[in-house]
Amino acid sequence: MVAAGPWRSRPGARTRAAQSTAPATPCATCASGGCPDDEEEEAVIGWQEKLFSQFEVDLYQNESACQSPLDRQYHQEILKLEKTGGRKNYRIFTYTDHDRFTNLEEHCQKMTNSDYEVTSHLAERMANVRRRRQDCRPMEGSTLKSRIITWEPSEEFIKNNHVINTPVQTMYIMADLGAYGKLGRREYEHVLCTIKVDSNGVITVKPDFTGTKGAYRIEMDGEKRELWKYTIENASPQVKQEEEEREQRVFKDLYSRHKEYLSGLVGSEFEMTLPGTLRLFVNGEIVSAQGYEYDNLYVHFFLELPAYWSSPAFQQLSGVTQTCATKELGRDKVAYFSYPFTLEMFFTQEDESEGSLPQWPVLYFEVLSLDFWQRYRVEGYGSVILPSAPGFHTLTVPTWRPVELGTVSELRRFFIGGSPELEDMTYVRVPTTFKGERLSRFGFRTETTGSVTFRLHCLQQSKAFLESSAQRTRMQSVLDRLGGVSQQSSLYTVLEAFQKARRRMQEARESLPQDLISTSASTVHQP
Structure with a gap:
């Protein structure tokens, strides 16, 4: 039974291993009374506590085999153990983080109650990955050796140099499952539990605590096919109050x-806007353009601010994307820009009338293509009205381009480059410079081209939102009406449609004769 828990006051682990059948011939140690007859052993092990195996006792007893200061320290500890009556553990021992055998990970061995366990390829490869502590420093001469190219590296060389740079301390609780008289042979050493602690204080115990799942099993190869069972429990004492x-x-x-x-x-x-002011943030992205005739597309865009709108001095209201090659997606050629932009603007309320709502800023854009000779062609024009509702919006906007009669303009566009362009890009909608009553586009020929996809994240900020939600008063100002999130998305559309319908009714009444209007009115009022 192995236990390892939250190392607070006294970290410890209890290990207990038992064999299902006892061998017939006892060893010399058992004959002298040093080994239990029922082949059952239990040990309480603390964090980085060293318990020597029979192999290490035989190795470090000879002083000539000691190669490092740690080996000589183990030599002295083993001599002290012999003077005090020898070690109490026989089959259960440990490898601490400083041992030369700590880099030995768990190899292919059965540690489950399944008789058909198969180790995966990933587990086999990850068993050769060694985690080293960051405080380790290379030995002298390693700087020169690291520059030498090893054309035929060995398995040990690959395992020792495949480093994951994570500060981890490791401890192995092992078991010597050899037969009587064969204790101390490396081929009979098996890993019972692996405990790792990283620099963040995360403790990893593999396999997990036993609990109610039953004991783990290790099957030995050979004629007798011995079966060993062991359990893992947490032996750390409870923390005091x-x-x-x-x-x-x-x-x-x-x-x-x-x-x-x-x-x-x-x-x-917290930065707040002035009273009677609406701040609008737009974190946008030009995602893609699709359905255009030529390759190597880029988008030029700019923002138009209507009346009562302003922007900070540092705010850029225009931009150009990178030139992007298209790729086939179904029947269309798609150019993925993923071009981000940020817009910040302010609306200052001046008109307090009930029926007036602010005109929202418009984002105008044009799609152009670039040929091999660095000549550009206009592929399409379009516009986007910034959404009046806050939140996330995905908009796919169709575009068009002006064309001329005949094939000469198209031949010029193909061979020489260039195409009919708009002097004022706001001509896509109603230009801001237009002051008349009617805008005629008779004779202006266009052609539908592709479309551009936008992603817009809109954020609105105003003191009126806070006041209206806190006081529950009647919404009187324009900003108060914008604060109604449930009605905000459709309020502007409904009012605009109502005003258009009202203008149509007025124009229809003006076109009718006066006598017909009076007759209709008198007919309506008759009972």
Whole structure:
């Protein structure tokens, strides 16, 4: 039974291994009374506590086999154990993080109750990955050796140099499952439990604590096919009430300091707009353009601010995307731009009338193509009215381009480059410079081209939103009506449609004769 838990006051692990059948011939150690007859052993092991195996006892007893200061330290500890009556563990031992055998990961061995376990290829390859601590430093001369190219690396060389740079301390709880008289042979060593602790304090125990799942099984190869069972339990003592309260106070102090640090980064004052002002943030993206005739597309766009709208001095209201090659997607050629842009603008309320709503800014754009000789062609014009509702919006806008009669213009566009262009891009809608009553486009020929996809994240900020939600008063101003999120998306559309219908009715009444209007009115009022 192996246990490893939250290492707070006294980290420890309890290991217990038992064999299902006892061998017939006892070893010399058991004959002298040093080994239990029922082949059952239990050990409580602390974090990085060293328990020597029979192989290590035989190895470090000879002082000439010691190669490092750690080996000589083990030599002295083994001599002290012999003077005090020898070691108490026989089959269960450990490899700590500083041992030369710590880089040995779990190899292909059965550690489950299934008789048909098959180790996957990923598990076999990951078993050769070694995690080293960051405080390890290369030995002398390693700088020169690291520059030498090893054309035929060995398996040990690959395993030792395949490093994951994660500071991890490792400890192995092992078992010597050899037969009587054969203890201390490396081929009978098996991993019972692997404990790893990283720099973040995360403890990894593999396999997990036993609990109610039953004991783990290890099947030995050979004539007898011995079956060993072992369990894993947490042997760490419970934390005292005083230590737990002290730990909670430390955590609380740490969290409060971290909160003060974050508040210092953000600031104590939240930036608010002036009264009667609406701030509009737009984090947009030109996603793609599809359905155009030529390749190597780019988009030029600019934002038009209507009356009562303004923008900061640092705000750029225009931009150009990168030139993007198209790829086949079904029947269309699609150019993926993924070009981000940010817009910030302010609306200052001046008219308090009930029926007036602000005109929203319009984003005009044109799609152009670039040929091999760096000549551009206009592929299409379009416009997008920024959404009046906050949130996320995906818009696919169709485009068109002007054309001339005959084939000469198309031949010129293909061979020489260039095409009919608009002097004013706002001509896509009603130009801002137009002051008349009727805009005639008779004789202006166009051709439908592809479409451009936009993603817009809109955010609105105003003091009127806060006041209307807090006081529950009747919405009187324009900004108050914009604050109604449930009605905001359709309010502008409904009012605009109502005003158009009202103008049509007035024009129809003006076109009718006066006597017909009076007759209709008198007929309506008759009972």
